[in-house]
Amino acid sequence: MLDPTTNKEPEGSAVPGPKKVSRRQLLTVLGVGLNVIAGALFTVPILGYILAPGGRRAMRKDLEWITLGPLTQFPVGETRLATYRNPFVRSWDGATGDIPCWVRRIADNQFQVFAINCAHLGCPVRWFPQSGLFMCPCHGGAYYADGSRASGPPPRGLFQYDYKLENKELWIKAGQMPTLASPPSVACADHPRRCSCA
């Protein structure tokens, strides 16, 4: 029984005994415990939801083969801008689903497919056939025709996609924004700095 004025149990009503848990203590423990469990059940999935894209079991894979179109679009000895629809595109991606890349056809069956993103900080590099250079408009990185670093701040050559030729079409393995941490091709992974990529 509670004394309404002091909100304390009247003296003498407590049953003596060292291990006796009062109803109030039990309720407190139960209340805290329930909320810890509920909180965990609530928090863990939400954290999983927020962190999912960075996790190993992301809903979308990072790379997938995708075609850049028939080989005839790429004359031997030239470097051309090609675009592909990002293989993991959402219907509301709009223009951001179209990703450009530079295709250099060295010989009949020999290609180099460079990512558009500068290896320094990801700005779009532009190809200048007259001087045979890729130039970056942001911080002034420059690359030779084979993608190797020519000058400026980039720590390595241009990122390259793995490619294959199938049904007279050029296919690349793409879908991920190339960065130093995740280059699309392992071609340069051995020498992450000052890589020639040749």
Added chain:
Amino acid sequence: MRLIRGLGQWFDHRLQLGKPIQEAMSHPVPRRAASWAYVFGSASLTVLILQFVTGICLAFVYVPSAGEAWNSLQVLNHQQAFGWFVRALHGWGSNFMVAIVLIHMIQVFLFGAYKYPRELTWIVGVFLLLMTLGMAFTGQVLRFDQDAYWGLGIGASIMGHVPLIGGNLVKLMLGGPIIASETLSRFFSIHVFIVPGALIAFVGVHLLMVLKLGINEWPVPGRVVKRETYLTEYHELTHKDGVPFVPDAFRKDLVFSGLVILAIVACAALFGPYGPAGAPDPTVVQTAPRPDFFFLWLFAALALLPPSMETILLLVGPVIAIGLLIALPLVSPTGEKSWRRRPIAALSLLLIVVSLAAFTQLGVKSPWSPVMDAWSSTPVPQKFLDGRSPLENQGAIVVQEKQCRNCHALGDEGGKRGPALDIVATRLTEDQLIRQVLQGGGNMPAYGKNLSPAETTALVAFLKTLHPSNQVPAGDAALVSTGPVPPESPTK
């Protein structure tokens, strides 16, 4: 009148807010703290409220979808009544917000207001500054145009520098493997829900501490902060020679906040909204992305850092900078408050301000960026062609055709990445010119593979003519001392 009073009493009897508000308004502040130097905190709050109002209005129309965001900005700019004005208010409000928060911080630093017992107020303020900058950056992303797209690319690439978990961080930031719809949705959530929520909480704590601890007294040289005596001294100062916050100090806050709002409205009306620039279509590679004004210093630093130090400075630099800001009141909680007795503090501040201003100025000019269309849009000035031989003029064509002008200026037009070529012949001999062109070096690409022998001959012949008429071109020291100066066609 009686009705209003009665209504007021009815509400106050239930809300019981009247007394605390009365106390907060009339709390005494040091007489000299009712100063024009103390108006920036309240002005920041005013602009913050303005940003909330305009931001909520923008959300009525803005569509946070990668495919539609840019179009909805166009609707705001051109179709929705006053849409352009609300966008302009929000954009200019953001500029004023960053500027006023920085001025507020400088004032607090110079006046030693972070010292005991206001250390935590400063630390919370540091987080408020970071949130303000975070709002500025994420806001720039929501203006989903070319600059926003490639700005995200720069952000992701910086994340890519982080060892071990860099790849995960990139995907976490982008909400997927590549910049797309989830990226924009993520930044929308951060800009509209997460950071504003945190801002409200932190501003609340910041203000609460200002009320509880009192406004910093005007620093007087020689009045030293000591833990044992400060609180008593401050109490005496405010109660013997203090003035009530409202109206004595509040008047100036009121005037300045009004002026700030008027300035924002004027800027918005005169200069209009920011962009959006071109549509966020990554296949349009004819673009030169630039960040907004308050991040230009960072853009400049990223271009100028030595590549070998870049990763370390990118990852460790911010940690050190934020750490120093947070540690400041903990390291020096007592002592002199006046900037007249804190020369190192004042000079450090000057150094930081001058450095940031210099980097910002460099960012505006970005001399390290090639001018991508200089070779096709900026002709060789006539004075460098007059009186040249056909071979030399052919060399001028090579200069143009091979995009040399993208990095090298002639007559102050063209890129500034490399040295101007106006008087290059006074610095390099013929042999050195040939070597430099073919092999590159000193941050210049080698052109050996892209110049035929004939082109090289013509190019060097032209470059050899680039020297003032009254100055002899550089020559081989051994030959110059014995032989005559080779005949050159002088620059007119």
